[in-house]
Amino acid sequence: MKGIFCVGAIIWLIYILLLDNIMVRYDRFILNYQGNKYLETKKYFKDLDISEYDIIVESFAGIFGFSRALFEMNPDYDGVFWINDIDPDLIAFYKQLKKSMKKTIKAVETKMAGVWKGNNKDFSKHLREKGTTIEKLLFRSMNCDTYNYEKGLRKIKNFKAKIPEYKKLFKKLRFKNKDVADLKIPTNKKVLVFYDPPYFDSCNKTYMQKPTTIKGKFIRYPDNTKLYLDVLNLFQNYSFDQIMIVNFTCLMHHLFGEYEDRRYDRQYNNQAYMKRKTAQHIVYSKISN
Ligand SMILES: C[S@@+](CC[C@H](N)C(=O)[O-])C[C@H]1O[C@@H](n2cnc3c(N)ncnc32)[C@H](O)[C@@H]1O
Numbered sequence: 001m002k003g004i005f006c007v008g009a010i011i012w013l014i015y016i017l018l019l020d021n022i023m024v025r026y027d028r029f030i031l032n033y034q035g036n037k038y039l040e041t042k043k044y045f046k047d048l049d050i051s052e053y054d055i056i057v058e059s060f061a062g063i064f065g066f067s068r069a070l071f072e073m074n075p076d077y078d079g080v081f082w083i084n085d086i087d088p089d090l091i092a093f094y095k096q097l098k099k100s101m102k103k104t105i106k107a108v109e110t111k112m113a114g115v116w117k118g119n120n121k122d123f124s125k126h127l128r129e130k131g132t133t134i135e136k137l138l139f140r141s142m143n144c145d146t147y148n149y150e151k152g153l154r155k156i157k158n159f160k161a162k163i164p165e166y167k168k169l170f171k172k173l174r175f176k177n178k179d180v181a182d183l184k185i186p187t188n189k190k191v192l193v194f195y196d197p198p199y200f201d202s203c204n205k206t207y208m209q210k211p212t213t214i215k216g217k218f219i220r221y222p223d224n225t226k227l228y229l230d231v232l233n234l235f236q237n238y239s240f241d242q243i244m245i246v247n248f249t250c251l252m253h254h255l256f257g258e259y260e261d262r263r264y265d266r267q268y269n270n271q272a273y274m275k276r277k278t279a280q281h282i283v284y285s286k287i288s289n
Helices: 002-025 038-044 065-073 088-099 101-115 120-130 133-139 149-161 163-171 225-237 250-259
Strands: 055-058 080-084 173-176 191-195 212-214 218-220 241-247 260-270 275-286
Touching (some): 038 065, 038 260, 080 088, 101 133, 101 149, 120 149, 133 149, 225 250, 250 260
Parallel strands (some): 080 173
Antiparallel strands (some): 260 275
């Protein structure tokens, strides 16, 4: 009897630990993107003291995992977050959400219910051909070009359950739609700028950009190098505190090496090979004390 009780207690303990782990790991934001920095921020920046900053700038915001995680870990933070992205659809959507969360979500739900014809194959085809950035990030199935209606609805449901919390966060957000090089950051305030640019050697300059197919054979990758030179210019010439996370490449390390803070491995699902892919990431930082 005592033995059964002990086994039961151990199973219960494992269950609680697993549940806790799953809950911490799960990001319930309405949009999703595999490269977002929400979980990494919770893991690697849990000791970052942000209380001194008037403004935290997430200059390549995407689904602003850095700012969301920092606010969750520092709910009494007094300053504001600048959420900047070059993608006008993303920023327009966030502005609408801030104005009216329920109405904005309802509008997407209604539009997509009109598109849904009972199977994800047609749904995916529709989104691939006509979907907006928002619809694609909401209904994206995996990290490839398939979309799943039911999965998107679950995301909406999870987000709705957290609306009171998101309202608090959105009050703190100030949206900007600029190229990182044109973003005017105040020099008379205490500012932390976070950069998570598209992968240096990647084809996705923006979330939805696809390489161009030439005569059905070749693909042309957009040149992301200017982004990194712009960030390097900011790192070298501006006094505000700055952090960048980027995939390791020798060239980047040649340029930013003096700012190395730490390295870690990040795993991705690689759809093409049905395997997990690991990429080494580097944190470069310039923080004054
Ligand atoms: C890797 S994602 C950022 C992910 C983000 N840290 C998160 O947690 O979701 C890169 C983002 O940079 C944006 N972007 C690309 N070029 C930009 C530029 N020149 N200025 C500002 N944003 C840019 C893209 O639209 C994309 O949303």
